[in-house]
Amino acid sequence: MHAPELQQLRSAELLRRAEQERLAREVARSNRAARRAATARTAESESHSRLGRLGRLRPPRTA
Structure with missing residues (x-):
């Protein structure tokens, strides 16, 4: 082949x-964004449900 x-x-291979890449x-980037969104949704739903649930399920501490 010639030069x-x-x-x-x-050049075609590099392109x-x-x-x-x-x-x-x-x-x-898309996967990271999806993971971040899923984590945010999970954290948000857990924060709302966990606060109410923990207060009801834990027995009072003894001194």
């Missing part, structure tokens, strides 16, 4: 790799 053809192949970063 220009090799350069074109290398493919860059696109794959960009997509991987985007997926990771």
